[in-house]
Amino acid sequence: MNHACAFARTLDTEKIVVVVPRLPVALTDGKEIWPLESETWQKTAVELPPEITAGVFRNLFTGEKVSTEIFDQKHRIFMAKVLRSFPLALLVR
Amino acid sequence: MIACLPVHRTYVDAVSGPSQRDQRAIETAVAEARKQNPRTAHEIFDFIRDTLLFRNVEEFRPEDRSGLREFVMKFQQLTGPVMAKGVGDTAFYVYNRLVSLNEVGGRPEQFGADVEDFHHSNVERLQNWPHSMLATSTHDTKRSEDVRARIQVLSEIPKEWQAALTRWSRLNAYHRIRLNGTAAPDRNDEYLLYQTLLGACPDAPISTQDLQQFQGRVLAYMEKATREAKVHTNWVNPDEDYEHAVRHFVQAALDDHANNLFFRDFQQLQRRVAFYGRLNSLTQTLLKLTSPGIPDFYQGTELWDYSLVDPDNRRPVDYELRRSLLQQLEERLSQAEYDPVPVLQELLECPADGRLKLFLMLTVLNFRRRNVSLFNDGNYVPLTLSGER
Numbered sequence: 255m256n257h258a259c260a261f262a263r264t265l266d267t268e269k270i271v272v273v274v275p276r277l278p279v280a281l282t283d284g285k286e287i288w289p290l291e292s293e294t295w296q297k298t299a300v301e302l303p304p305e306i307t308a309g310v311f312r313n314l315f316t317g318e319k320v321s322t323e324i325f326d327q328k329h330r331i332f333m334a335k336v337l338r339s340f341p342l343a344l345l346v347r
Numbered sequence: 348m349i350a351c352l353p354v355h356r357t358y359v360d361a362v363s364g365p366s367q368r369d370q371r372a373i374e375t376a377v378a379e380a381r382k383q384n385p386r387t388a389h390e391i392f393d394f395i396r397d398t399l400l401f402r403n404v405e406e407f408r409p410e411d412r413s414g415l416r417e418f419v420m421k422f423q424q425l426t427g428p429v430m431a432k433g434v435g436d437t438a439f440y441v442y443n444r445l446v447s448l449n450e451v452g453g454r455p456e457q458f459g460a461d462v463e464d465f466h467h468s469n470v471e472r473l474q475n476w477p478h479s480m481l482a483t484s485t486h487d488t489k490r491s492e493d494v495r496a497r498i499q500v501l502s503e504i505p506k507e508w509q510a511a512l513t514r515w516s517r518l519n520a521y522h523r524i525r526l527n528g529t530a531a532p533d534r535n536d537e538y539l540l541y542q543t544l545l546g547a548c549p550d551a552p553i554s555t556q557d558l559q560q561f562q563g564r565v566l567a568y569m570e571k572a573t574r575e576a577k578v579h580t581n582w583v584n585p586d587e588d589y590e591h592a593v594r595h596f597v598q599a600a601l602d603d604h605a606n607n608l609f610f611r612d613f614q615q616l617q618r619r620v621a622f623y624g625r626l627n628s629l630t631q632t633l634l635k636l637t638s639p640g641i642p643d644f645y646q647g648t649e650l651w652d653y654s655l656v657d658p659d660n661r662r663p664v665d666y667e668l669r670r671s672l673l674q675q676l677e678e679r680l681s682q683a684e685y686d687p688v689p690v691l692q693e694l695l696e697c698p699a700d701g702r703l704k705l706f707l708m709l710t711v712l713n714f715r716r717r718n719v720s721l722f723n724d725g726n727y728v729p730l731t732l733s734g735e736r
Contacts, residue, residue, distance in 0.1 A: 257736040259462045265725035268718060272637045274630040278623045279503040286622045288695055298734030314714055316688050339688045342633050
């Protein structure tokens, strides 16, 4: 839980979530690869607080749709899905 | 007392008196100065403190009070330049532990920050200075944002870094020159040089011409850096012998010759540091574009910019190249409107050309323009992570 940083910006109904990787050498075991694989992220996820309700986000960079999932009673977004095609994400509600 | 001041300057004025921040700064500095000078009478320190805080105005004769005000104003104007020259322009060239930390306004003694700290400072900025400038490179930074992003990779690989340093200093030992019984350049300058090379080296493949140009930039940089450090040479009385030894060392280390074993070994680690440096740069760029504050982009940083301190960061920018890459990218993206992933894959496959950074700026700045108030006035919500990574 040390290898990413995530935050949201919100204004009324507008909401975005920003996700970036951190300390990339250890994250990719020094393999000089982009941290995209689900092997890299495993089950790492961003927890969503109540003010950012569940639903579908659009990845601004890739155009992909990302749905929140309930895991351990919390709404989460899984890194392996968000960062499948590009190593950083800006998700738009 | 100026040397002990924890800030560049205070803003005390005679009418409104000192702010809490300024009062704390002056009290801290005077207390520290007193501690370091135990043989100086306490009353002197008390007098200076009370004077700078306008606590003893009543003790001055009325006709002397305008002179007192002038002294306090003058004193406050003086501390800024002394700090700039003493810290940024001297100490930051001597304390080379991890030079990406040695940035104006930075604190090299603070080695890294965790995610909590980052969120905390974003929350604070949104509360107190929501529209302050977020600058990562300027005409006055010691190293461009992408040079720092590369050097920061070293903080993740201390063992590899240490092993490389041992090999490199052995391979280059022969190029040091004996001067007054010691070898020049000294270990600290050599250490600065290796970090500088890793940060500023152009991406492979490096042509003979590239290497020559790079050598010229590094020679100029090392002359400036050693003079600013004022340990072996300085601007007022340059030590020609020491400077010659540094030049000789740099020329040998960057010699375009098949038996330059150092440079071949260096390129291995450089490739690695450059790869992860780009990821750090992208992260830095996206955080700057979306955190509370107004992002600022220095000329040339639309693509990877590996420039050092001025005059290196004031070289002409190839705007033609940037314009044409931007135009091509916009066209490709508009054609691929429904699925930009193939375009992104191409960018990820040739990361050295810098289009990844351009893409990020283009996409997020356009998005910002469509959602101005979300970024200018929107809340900031730190999010928690769970799981293995």
